[in-house]
Amino acid sequence: MDTPRVILAIVLSLAVLVGWNFLFPPAPRTPVAPENQTAAQPPQSSPEASALQAPAASSALQPAFTAAGKRLTVETPRYRAVINTAGGILESFTLKHYTTTIAPDAPPIDLISQTSLAKAPLGLLWDLTPTWTGAWQVQGGDLTLDTTQSGSIQLSTRLGDLEVVRILRFQGDSYAIQEEVRLTNQGKAQAKGQLSTTLASTGLSAPDDKYNRTQIAYLANALTQEGDPKDLQAGITSEQPVRWGGIESNYFLMAAVPTSGDMLLRAKLEDGIYRVALADALIVDPGVSQVRTLTYYLGPKTEADLAAMPGGLSQAIHYGFFDVIAKPLKRFLVFLAAHTGGNYGVAIIILTVIIKILFWPLSHKSYKSMDQMRRIQPLMAKIREKYADDREKMNAEIMQLYKTYKVNPAGGCLPMLLQIPVFFALYQALLGAIELRHAPFIPHLPGTDIVWLADLSAKDPLYITPLVMGATMFLQQRMTPSAADPTQAKIMMAMPVIFTFLFLSFPSGLVVYWLVNNVLSIFQQWLLTRSAKPAN
Known part of the structure:
Protein backbone atom coordinates (compact mmCIF):
# COMPACT_ATOMS: atom_id res chain seq x y z
CA MET A 1 0.00 0.00 0.00
CA PHE A 22 -20.78 24.98 0.55
CA LEU A 23 -19.93 24.42 -3.10
CA PHE A 24 -23.34 22.98 -4.06
CA PRO A 25 -25.96 24.64 -1.83
CA PRO A 26 -29.66 23.86 -2.31
CA ALA A 27 -31.54 25.93 -4.84
CA PRO A 28 -32.47 29.33 -3.41
CA ARG A 29 -35.94 29.73 -1.98
CA THR A 30 -38.06 32.84 -1.78
CA PRO A 31 -39.98 32.26 1.47
CA VAL A 32 -39.10 34.33 4.51
CA ALA A 33 -38.07 32.25 7.49
CA PRO A 34 -39.94 32.69 10.75
CA GLU A 35 -36.70 33.69 12.43
CA ASN A 36 -36.80 36.90 10.40
CA GLN A 37 -40.42 37.73 11.10
CA THR A 38 -42.47 39.19 13.85
CA ALA A 39 -45.68 37.64 15.13
CA ALA A 40 -47.94 36.72 12.24
CA GLN A 41 -51.19 38.55 11.58
CA PRO A 42 -54.08 37.23 9.51
CA PRO A 43 -53.89 38.01 5.80
CA GLN A 44 -55.78 41.04 4.54
CA SER A 45 -56.89 39.35 1.34
CA SER A 46 -58.21 35.93 0.39
CA PRO A 47 -56.27 34.64 -2.62
CA GLU A 48 -57.12 31.34 -4.21
CA ALA A 49 -54.89 28.42 -3.21
CA SER A 50 -54.98 24.75 -4.11
CA ALA A 51 -55.69 22.17 -1.43
CA LEU A 52 -52.82 19.82 -0.79
CA GLN A 53 -53.23 16.68 -2.86
CA ALA A 54 -51.26 13.65 -3.93
CA PRO A 55 -48.94 14.46 -6.84
CA ALA A 56 -51.06 12.56 -9.33
CA ALA A 57 -54.27 14.32 -8.35
CA SER A 58 -55.66 17.30 -10.23
CA SER A 59 -55.02 20.76 -8.83
CA ALA A 60 -58.54 21.68 -7.77
CA LEU A 61 -58.63 25.23 -6.43
CA GLN A 62 -59.94 25.71 -2.92
CA PRO A 63 -60.46 28.91 -0.95
CA ALA A 64 -57.64 29.92 1.36
CA PHE A 65 -58.21 30.46 5.04
CA THR A 66 -59.83 33.75 5.95
CA ALA A 67 -59.97 35.11 9.48
CA ALA A 68 -63.76 34.83 9.93
CA GLY A 69 -63.87 33.42 13.45
CA LYS A 70 -62.96 34.53 16.93
CA ARG A 71 -59.34 34.38 18.11
CA LEU A 72 -58.60 32.42 21.27
CA THR A 73 -55.26 32.67 23.05
CA VAL A 74 -53.50 29.80 24.79
CA GLU A 75 -50.74 31.04 27.08
CA THR A 76 -48.23 28.66 28.71
CA PRO A 77 -44.71 29.12 30.11
CA ARG A 78 -43.35 27.75 26.83
CA TYR A 79 -45.46 29.32 24.10
CA ARG A 80 -48.31 31.61 23.16
CA ALA A 81 -50.74 30.18 20.61
CA VAL A 82 -53.57 31.92 18.79
CA ILE A 83 -56.39 29.65 17.58
CA ASN A 84 -59.08 30.88 15.20
CA THR A 85 -62.46 29.34 15.99
CA ALA A 86 -63.18 29.20 12.25
CA GLY A 87 -62.03 25.62 11.90
CA GLY A 88 -59.39 25.68 14.63
CA ILE A 89 -56.76 27.22 12.38
CA LEU A 90 -53.48 28.04 14.13
CA GLU A 91 -52.79 31.74 13.48
CA SER A 92 -49.69 32.09 15.64
CA PHE A 93 -47.40 29.89 17.71
CA THR A 94 -44.73 31.93 19.49
CA LEU A 95 -41.89 30.14 21.29
CA LYS A 96 -41.10 32.15 24.40
CA HIS A 97 -37.61 30.73 25.01
CA TYR A 98 -36.27 31.13 21.45
CA THR A 99 -35.65 34.50 19.84
CA THR A 100 -35.10 35.41 16.21
CA THR A 101 -31.59 36.80 16.79
CA ILE A 102 -29.10 37.26 19.63
CA ALA A 103 -30.03 40.94 20.01
CA PRO A 104 -31.36 41.74 23.51
CA ASP A 105 -34.60 43.13 22.09
CA ALA A 106 -35.11 40.36 19.49
CA PRO A 107 -38.70 39.09 19.31
CA PRO A 108 -39.51 35.44 20.02
CA ILE A 109 -39.85 33.05 17.10
CA ASP A 110 -43.31 32.58 15.65
CA LEU A 111 -43.56 29.28 13.75
CA ILE A 112 -46.62 30.55 11.84
CA SER A 113 -46.01 33.32 9.32
CA GLN A 114 -48.59 35.49 7.58
CA THR A 115 -47.90 33.75 4.27
CA SER A 116 -48.25 30.22 5.64
CA LEU A 117 -51.48 31.22 7.40
CA ALA A 118 -53.15 31.40 3.99
CA LYS A 119 -52.65 27.61 3.74
CA ALA A 120 -54.50 27.01 7.03
CA PRO A 121 -52.05 25.33 9.45
CA LEU A 122 -53.85 22.79 11.65
CA GLY A 123 -56.79 22.91 9.27
CA LEU A 124 -59.09 19.93 8.65
CA LEU A 125 -60.25 18.79 5.23
CA TRP A 126 -63.01 16.30 4.47
CA ASP A 127 -62.54 14.68 1.08
CA LEU A 128 -60.23 17.60 0.10
CA THR A 129 -62.94 20.11 1.05
CA PRO A 130 -61.82 22.68 3.67
CA THR A 131 -63.93 22.64 6.81
CA TRP A 132 -62.89 26.11 7.97
CA THR A 133 -65.27 27.87 5.54
CA GLY A 134 -68.34 26.75 7.48
CA ALA A 135 -69.94 28.09 10.64
CA TRP A 136 -68.28 26.78 13.82
CA GLN A 137 -69.46 26.76 17.41
CA VAL A 138 -66.96 26.95 20.26
CA GLN A 139 -66.94 25.68 23.83
CA GLY A 140 -64.20 27.19 25.95
CA GLY A 141 -62.24 30.42 25.85
CA ASP A 142 -58.76 31.84 26.36
CA LEU A 143 -56.45 29.61 28.40
CA THR A 144 -53.61 30.57 30.73
CA LEU A 145 -51.82 27.46 31.98
CA ASP A 146 -48.92 26.95 34.35
CA THR A 147 -46.68 23.88 34.24
CA THR A 148 -49.15 21.81 36.28
CA GLN A 149 -52.30 22.69 34.36
CA SER A 150 -54.06 21.58 31.20
CA GLY A 151 -57.02 22.90 29.25
CA SER A 152 -59.10 22.30 26.13
CA ILE A 153 -61.08 24.02 23.40
CA GLN A 154 -63.94 22.29 21.59
CA LEU A 155 -65.08 23.34 18.11
CA SER A 156 -67.97 21.89 16.10
CA THR A 157 -69.61 22.36 12.70
CA ARG A 158 -71.87 20.58 10.20
CA LEU A 159 -70.91 19.34 6.74
CA GLY A 160 -74.29 18.34 5.37
CA ASP A 161 -75.41 15.36 7.46
CA LEU A 162 -71.93 15.00 8.98
CA GLU A 163 -71.25 16.60 12.36
CA VAL A 164 -67.56 17.42 12.93
CA VAL A 165 -66.23 17.99 16.44
CA ARG A 166 -62.62 18.99 17.18
CA ILE A 167 -61.28 18.91 20.73
CA LEU A 168 -57.82 20.50 21.17
CA ARG A 169 -56.05 19.83 24.48
CA PHE A 170 -53.11 21.85 25.78
CA GLN A 171 -50.62 21.23 28.59
CA GLY A 172 -48.60 23.89 30.37
CA ASP A 173 -45.40 21.86 30.48
CA SER A 174 -45.34 20.60 26.87
CA TYR A 175 -45.16 21.80 23.27
CA ALA A 176 -47.68 19.11 22.34
CA ILE A 177 -51.28 19.74 21.31
CA GLN A 178 -53.54 16.69 21.51
CA GLU A 179 -56.52 16.50 19.19
CA GLU A 180 -59.63 14.35 19.02
CA VAL A 181 -61.73 14.52 15.85
CA ARG A 182 -65.21 12.99 15.97
CA LEU A 183 -67.32 12.57 12.83
CA THR A 184 -70.97 11.64 13.40
CA ASN A 185 -73.27 10.73 10.52
CA GLN A 186 -76.72 12.12 11.30
CA GLY A 187 -78.14 11.33 7.88
CA LYS A 188 -79.58 8.20 6.30
CA ALA A 189 -76.84 7.52 3.73
CA GLN A 190 -73.35 6.21 4.31
CA ALA A 191 -70.63 8.92 4.29
CA LYS A 192 -67.29 8.11 2.67
CA GLY A 193 -64.26 10.36 2.42
CA GLN A 194 -60.76 11.25 3.50
CA LEU A 195 -60.12 13.09 6.73
CA SER A 196 -56.96 15.19 6.42
CA THR A 197 -55.11 17.42 8.85
CA THR A 198 -52.61 19.96 7.55
CA LEU A 199 -49.41 21.74 8.52
CA ALA A 200 -47.93 24.72 6.67
CA SER A 201 -44.75 26.78 6.95
CA THR A 202 -42.77 29.23 4.85
CA GLY A 203 -39.63 27.66 6.28
CA LEU A 204 -38.10 26.98 9.68
CA SER A 205 -34.66 28.29 8.69
CA ALA A 206 -33.24 31.21 6.75
CA PRO A 207 -33.53 30.71 2.96
CA ASP A 208 -29.78 31.25 2.42
CA ASP A 209 -28.58 28.97 5.23
CA LYS A 210 -26.52 26.23 3.57
CA TYR A 211 -26.10 24.23 6.77
CA ASN A 212 -29.65 24.43 8.12
CA ARG A 213 -32.27 23.61 5.51
CA THR A 214 -36.01 23.34 5.89
CA GLN A 215 -37.24 19.92 4.77
CA ILE A 216 -40.11 17.48 4.96
CA ALA A 217 -39.60 14.50 7.24
CA TYR A 218 -41.71 11.49 8.10
CA LEU A 219 -41.31 8.11 9.76
CA ALA A 220 -42.84 4.97 8.28
CA ASN A 221 -40.66 1.85 8.24
CA ALA A 222 -37.67 4.21 8.23
CA LEU A 223 -36.99 7.91 8.56
CA THR A 224 -37.34 9.84 5.30
CA GLN A 225 -36.10 13.41 4.91
CA GLU A 226 -36.60 15.39 1.71
CA GLY A 227 -35.29 18.91 1.24
CA ASP A 228 -34.81 19.15 -2.51
CA PRO A 229 -37.09 21.97 -3.72
CA LYS A 230 -37.65 20.34 -7.14
CA ASP A 231 -38.85 17.07 -5.62
CA LEU A 232 -41.06 18.89 -3.13
CA GLN A 233 -42.58 21.11 -5.81
CA ALA A 234 -43.56 17.94 -7.66
CA GLY A 235 -45.00 16.54 -4.42
CA ILE A 236 -44.19 13.44 -2.37
CA THR A 237 -46.44 10.75 -0.90
CA SER A 238 -45.65 8.09 1.67
CA GLU A 239 -46.18 4.57 0.35
CA GLN A 240 -47.20 3.29 3.78
CA PRO A 241 -49.00 4.75 6.81
CA VAL A 242 -46.72 7.05 8.79
CA ARG A 243 -45.98 7.13 12.48
CA TRP A 244 -45.49 10.88 12.16
CA GLY A 245 -44.82 13.52 9.52
CA GLY A 246 -43.96 17.17 9.45
CA ILE A 247 -41.72 20.10 8.55
CA GLU A 248 -38.30 20.48 10.15
CA SER A 249 -35.00 22.31 10.25
CA ASN A 250 -31.91 21.55 12.32
CA TYR A 251 -33.49 23.22 15.33
CA PHE A 252 -37.30 23.29 15.04
CA LEU A 253 -40.10 20.91 14.15
CA MET A 254 -43.78 21.09 13.24
CA ALA A 255 -45.16 17.54 13.21
CA ALA A 256 -48.40 15.58 13.41
CA VAL A 257 -48.41 12.18 15.12
CA PRO A 258 -51.43 9.92 14.43
CA THR A 259 -52.40 8.02 17.57
CA SER A 260 -55.28 6.13 15.94
CA GLY A 261 -56.03 4.95 12.42
CA ASP A 262 -53.65 4.58 9.47
CA MET A 263 -52.74 7.91 7.92
CA LEU A 264 -50.76 8.48 4.74
CA LEU A 265 -48.64 11.57 4.19
CA ARG A 266 -48.75 13.97 1.28
CA ALA A 267 -46.35 16.90 1.10
CA LYS A 268 -45.61 19.68 -1.33
CA LEU A 269 -43.67 22.94 -1.67
CA GLU A 270 -46.35 25.19 -3.13
CA ASP A 271 -46.23 28.96 -3.63
CA GLY A 272 -43.15 29.06 -1.41
CA ILE A 273 -44.94 27.23 1.41
CA TYR A 274 -44.09 23.78 2.75
CA ARG A 275 -47.35 21.86 3.14
CA VAL A 276 -47.98 18.53 4.82
CA ALA A 277 -51.26 16.61 5.07
CA LEU A 278 -51.92 13.37 6.93
CA ALA A 279 -55.01 11.62 5.57
CA ASP A 280 -57.13 8.63 6.57
CA ALA A 281 -59.97 7.14 4.49
CA LEU A 282 -63.15 6.80 6.56
CA ILE A 283 -66.58 5.23 6.15
CA VAL A 284 -69.21 6.62 8.52
CA ASP A 285 -72.47 4.68 8.63
CA PRO A 286 -75.76 6.42 9.52
CA GLY A 287 -76.07 7.07 13.25
CA VAL A 288 -72.44 6.07 13.84
CA SER A 289 -69.40 8.13 14.94
CA GLN A 290 -65.81 7.69 13.82
CA VAL A 291 -63.06 9.08 16.07
CA ARG A 292 -59.47 9.84 15.14
CA THR A 293 -56.80 11.17 17.50
CA LEU A 294 -53.53 12.96 16.79
CA THR A 295 -50.83 14.77 18.70
CA TYR A 296 -49.16 17.85 17.21
CA TYR A 297 -45.71 19.01 18.17
CA LEU A 298 -44.59 22.57 17.48
CA GLY A 299 -41.32 23.49 19.09
CA PRO A 300 -37.58 22.95 19.42
CA LYS A 301 -35.85 19.68 18.56
CA THR A 302 -34.78 18.89 22.09
CA GLU A 303 -34.27 15.27 23.11
CA ALA A 304 -36.27 15.44 26.33
CA ASP A 305 -39.34 17.01 24.72
CA LEU A 306 -39.37 14.68 21.71
CA ALA A 307 -38.78 11.60 23.85
CA ALA A 308 -42.04 12.35 25.67
CA MET A 309 -43.97 12.29 22.39
CA PRO A 310 -45.65 9.18 20.91
CA GLY A 311 -44.94 7.62 17.52
CA GLY A 312 -41.15 7.61 17.78
CA LEU A 313 -40.98 11.36 17.23
CA SER A 314 -37.60 11.36 18.97
CA GLN A 315 -36.20 9.98 15.71
CA ALA A 316 -36.68 13.44 14.22
CA ILE A 317 -33.29 14.15 15.79
CA HIS A 318 -31.00 12.32 13.42
CA TYR A 319 -27.35 13.06 12.67
CA GLY A 320 -26.84 11.14 9.47
CA PHE A 321 -24.90 7.96 8.78
CA PHE A 322 -22.99 8.10 12.08
CA ASP A 323 -26.04 8.95 14.18
CA VAL A 324 -25.33 6.13 16.63
CA ILE A 325 -22.01 7.80 17.49
CA ALA A 326 -23.17 11.41 17.21
CA LYS A 327 -25.96 11.23 19.78
CA PRO A 328 -23.79 10.02 22.69
CA LEU A 329 -21.19 12.66 21.80
CA LYS A 330 -23.85 15.38 21.81
CA ARG A 331 -25.23 14.20 25.15
CA PHE A 332 -21.75 14.22 26.63
CA LEU A 333 -21.25 17.74 25.25
CA VAL A 334 -24.45 18.86 27.00
Missing part, protein backbone atom coordinates in the same frame (compact mmCIF):
# COMPACT_ATOMS: atom_id res chain seq x y z
CA ASP A 2 1.31 3.47 -0.95
CA THR A 3 0.69 5.38 2.29
CA PRO A 4 1.11 8.92 0.88
CA ARG A 5 -1.53 8.20 -1.75
CA VAL A 6 -3.91 6.78 0.84
CA ILE A 7 -3.41 9.79 3.13
CA LEU A 8 -3.99 12.09 0.16
CA ALA A 9 -7.20 10.25 -0.71
CA ILE A 10 -8.45 10.58 2.87
CA VAL A 11 -7.70 14.30 3.00
CA LEU A 12 -9.38 14.91 -0.35
CA SER A 13 -12.39 12.89 0.79
CA LEU A 14 -12.66 15.06 3.89
CA ALA A 15 -12.48 18.17 1.74
CA VAL A 16 -15.22 16.91 -0.56
CA LEU A 17 -17.53 15.77 2.25
CA VAL A 18 -17.07 18.91 4.33
CA GLY A 19 -17.27 21.30 1.39
CA TRP A 20 -20.11 19.76 -0.59
CA ASN A 21 -22.86 21.86 1.01
CA PHE A 335 -23.19 17.23 30.21
CA LEU A 336 -19.88 19.09 29.96
CA ALA A 337 -21.64 22.39 29.29
CA ALA A 338 -23.73 21.92 32.42
CA HIS A 339 -20.48 21.77 34.38
CA THR A 340 -18.81 24.73 32.67
CA GLY A 341 -21.39 27.37 33.47
CA GLY A 342 -23.37 26.61 30.31
CA ASN A 343 -20.52 27.71 28.02
CA TYR A 344 -20.66 25.37 25.04
CA GLY A 345 -17.42 26.78 23.61
CA VAL A 346 -15.53 25.57 26.66
CA ALA A 347 -17.45 22.28 26.51
CA ILE A 348 -16.41 21.79 22.85
CA ILE A 349 -12.76 22.35 23.80
CA ILE A 350 -12.94 19.86 26.67
CA LEU A 351 -14.71 17.28 24.50
CA THR A 352 -12.12 17.68 21.75
CA VAL A 353 -9.30 17.18 24.27
CA ILE A 354 -10.95 14.04 25.66
CA ILE A 355 -11.44 12.58 22.17
CA LYS A 356 -7.84 13.40 21.30
CA ILE A 357 -6.63 11.65 24.45
CA LEU A 358 -8.70 8.55 23.66
CA PHE A 359 -7.28 8.39 20.14
CA TRP A 360 -3.79 9.42 21.17
CA PRO A 361 -2.28 5.91 20.81
CA LEU A 362 -3.82 5.48 17.34
CA SER A 363 -2.70 8.92 16.21
CA HIS A 364 0.77 8.31 17.58
CA LYS A 365 0.98 5.05 15.69
CA SER A 366 -0.15 6.77 12.53
CA TYR A 367 2.40 9.58 12.79
CA LYS A 368 5.16 7.10 13.62
CA SER A 369 4.31 4.91 10.64
CA MET A 370 4.25 7.94 8.35
CA ASP A 371 7.68 8.96 9.63
CA GLN A 372 9.01 5.45 8.97
CA MET A 373 7.61 5.57 5.46
CA ARG A 374 9.30 8.93 4.90
CA ARG A 375 12.65 7.50 5.95
CA ILE A 376 12.55 4.68 3.39
CA GLN A 377 11.22 6.87 0.55
CA PRO A 378 14.68 7.25 -1.07
CA LEU A 379 15.12 3.47 -1.12
CA MET A 380 11.64 3.02 -2.61
CA ALA A 381 12.43 5.58 -5.29
CA LYS A 382 15.56 3.65 -6.30
CA ILE A 383 13.58 0.39 -6.52
CA ARG A 384 10.93 2.01 -8.72
CA GLU A 385 13.61 3.43 -10.99
CA LYS A 386 15.54 0.16 -11.18
CA TYR A 387 12.50 -2.03 -11.94
CA ALA A 388 10.40 0.45 -13.88
CA ASP A 389 9.80 -2.12 -16.62
CA ASP A 390 9.13 -5.07 -14.31
CA ARG A 391 6.18 -4.22 -12.03
CA GLU A 392 6.03 -7.68 -10.45
CA LYS A 393 9.69 -7.53 -9.44
CA MET A 394 9.28 -3.93 -8.23
CA ASN A 395 6.39 -4.86 -5.93
CA ALA A 396 8.30 -7.84 -4.58
CA GLU A 397 11.34 -5.67 -3.77
CA ILE A 398 9.19 -3.04 -2.09
CA MET A 399 7.51 -5.68 0.06
CA GLN A 400 10.95 -6.98 1.03
CA LEU A 401 11.95 -3.44 1.95
CA TYR A 402 8.94 -3.20 4.26
CA LYS A 403 9.96 -6.45 5.96
CA THR A 404 13.58 -5.41 6.31
CA TYR A 405 12.75 -2.12 8.02
CA LYS A 406 9.66 -3.50 9.80
CA VAL A 407 7.38 -0.94 8.23
CA ASN A 408 3.62 -1.51 7.95
CA PRO A 409 2.45 0.36 4.82
CA ALA A 410 -1.09 0.50 6.22
CA GLY A 411 0.07 1.77 9.59
CA GLY A 412 -0.30 5.40 8.63
CA CYS A 413 -3.81 5.27 7.23
CA LEU A 414 -5.70 2.65 9.24
CA PRO A 415 -5.55 4.56 12.55
CA MET A 416 -6.78 7.64 10.70
CA LEU A 417 -9.62 5.69 9.09
CA LEU A 418 -10.78 4.53 12.52
CA GLN A 419 -11.06 8.16 13.67
CA ILE A 420 -13.06 9.39 10.67
CA PRO A 421 -16.48 8.08 11.93
CA VAL A 422 -15.99 9.93 15.22
CA PHE A 423 -14.94 13.08 13.39
CA PHE A 424 -17.99 13.12 11.14
CA ALA A 425 -20.33 12.11 13.97
CA LEU A 426 -19.17 15.07 16.04
CA TYR A 427 -19.31 17.31 12.97
CA GLN A 428 -22.98 16.41 12.41
CA ALA A 429 -23.82 16.68 16.11
CA LEU A 430 -22.34 20.18 16.37
CA LEU A 431 -24.08 21.20 13.16
CA GLY A 432 -27.53 20.04 14.28
CA ALA A 433 -27.60 20.54 18.05
CA ILE A 434 -30.16 23.14 19.07
CA GLU A 435 -28.15 23.64 22.26
CA LEU A 436 -25.56 25.53 20.19
CA ARG A 437 -28.15 27.88 18.68
CA HIS A 438 -27.45 31.37 20.08
CA ALA A 439 -25.01 29.79 22.57
CA PRO A 440 -22.16 32.24 23.32
CA PHE A 441 -18.50 31.33 23.75
CA ILE A 442 -16.60 34.63 23.80
CA PRO A 443 -19.39 37.17 23.18
CA HIS A 444 -17.05 40.11 22.60
CA LEU A 445 -13.52 40.45 21.29
CA PRO A 446 -11.41 40.71 24.47
CA GLY A 447 -10.90 44.32 25.53
CA THR A 448 -13.54 45.66 23.11
CA ASP A 449 -17.29 45.89 22.62
CA ILE A 450 -17.03 44.18 19.22
CA VAL A 451 -19.37 41.17 18.98
CA TRP A 452 -17.36 38.03 18.28
CA LEU A 453 -18.27 34.42 19.12
CA ALA A 454 -21.69 35.25 20.55
CA ASP A 455 -23.49 32.47 18.65
CA LEU A 456 -21.78 29.12 18.08
CA SER A 457 -24.35 28.19 15.43
CA ALA A 458 -23.36 31.21 13.29
CA LYS A 459 -20.13 31.94 11.45
CA ASP A 460 -17.32 33.91 13.06
CA PRO A 461 -18.21 37.51 12.06
CA LEU A 462 -14.55 38.55 12.24
CA TYR A 463 -13.21 35.38 10.52
CA ILE A 464 -10.51 35.07 13.18
CA THR A 465 -11.05 31.41 14.05
CA PRO A 466 -11.13 30.08 10.46
CA LEU A 467 -7.96 32.02 9.57
CA VAL A 468 -6.16 30.72 12.66
CA MET A 469 -7.46 27.24 11.86
CA GLY A 470 -6.00 27.54 8.35
CA ALA A 471 -2.66 28.58 9.81
CA THR A 472 -2.62 25.53 12.08
CA MET A 473 -3.39 23.28 9.10
CA PHE A 474 -0.49 24.84 7.19
CA LEU A 475 1.81 24.22 10.15
CA GLN A 476 0.61 20.63 10.33
CA GLN A 477 1.46 20.12 6.66
CA ARG A 478 4.95 21.50 7.26
CA MET A 479 5.46 19.07 10.13
CA THR A 480 3.99 16.03 8.34
CA PRO A 481 6.38 13.85 6.27
CA SER A 482 5.93 15.00 2.69
CA ALA A 483 4.89 12.69 -0.12
CA ALA A 484 7.55 11.50 -2.54
CA ASP A 485 5.45 12.57 -5.50
CA PRO A 486 5.88 16.37 -6.00
CA THR A 487 2.30 16.66 -7.33
CA GLN A 488 0.89 14.97 -4.25
CA ALA A 489 2.97 17.21 -2.03
CA LYS A 490 1.65 20.35 -3.74
CA ILE A 491 -1.96 19.16 -3.38
CA MET A 492 -1.43 18.44 0.30
CA MET A 493 0.00 21.92 0.84
CA ALA A 494 -3.04 23.43 -0.91
CA MET A 495 -5.42 21.79 1.56
CA PRO A 496 -5.06 24.53 4.24
CA VAL A 497 -6.12 27.16 1.71
CA ILE A 498 -9.10 25.09 0.55
CA PHE A 499 -10.25 24.31 4.09
CA THR A 500 -9.84 27.92 5.23
CA PHE A 501 -12.04 29.05 2.36
CA LEU A 502 -14.69 26.46 3.27
CA PHE A 503 -14.58 27.27 6.98
CA LEU A 504 -15.14 31.00 6.52
CA SER A 505 -18.90 30.42 6.53
CA PHE A 506 -18.96 27.41 8.88
CA PRO A 507 -20.80 27.68 12.22
CA SER A 508 -18.18 28.88 14.67
CA GLY A 509 -18.74 25.91 16.99
CA LEU A 510 -17.44 23.59 14.26
CA VAL A 511 -14.46 25.83 13.60
CA VAL A 512 -13.56 25.88 17.29
CA TYR A 513 -13.63 22.08 17.34
CA TRP A 514 -11.41 21.74 14.28
CA LEU A 515 -9.02 24.45 15.48
CA VAL A 516 -8.53 22.82 18.88
CA ASN A 517 -8.09 19.41 17.25
CA ASN A 518 -5.38 20.85 14.96
CA VAL A 519 -3.53 22.43 17.88
CA LEU A 520 -3.54 19.12 19.76
CA SER A 521 -2.35 17.27 16.64
CA ILE A 522 0.51 19.74 16.23
CA PHE A 523 1.49 19.15 19.85
CA GLN A 524 1.41 15.40 19.33
CA GLN A 525 3.52 15.61 16.18
CA TRP A 526 6.01 17.82 17.98
CA LEU A 527 6.34 15.27 20.78
CA LEU A 528 6.88 12.52 18.21
CA THR A 529 9.54 14.54 16.41
CA ARG A 530 11.42 15.17 19.66
CA SER A 531 11.36 11.51 20.62
CA ALA A 532 12.11 10.15 17.14
CA LYS A 533 15.16 7.93 16.82
CA PRO A 534 17.22 7.40 13.69
CA ALA A 535 16.12 4.47 11.56
CA ASN A 536 18.25 1.33 11.75
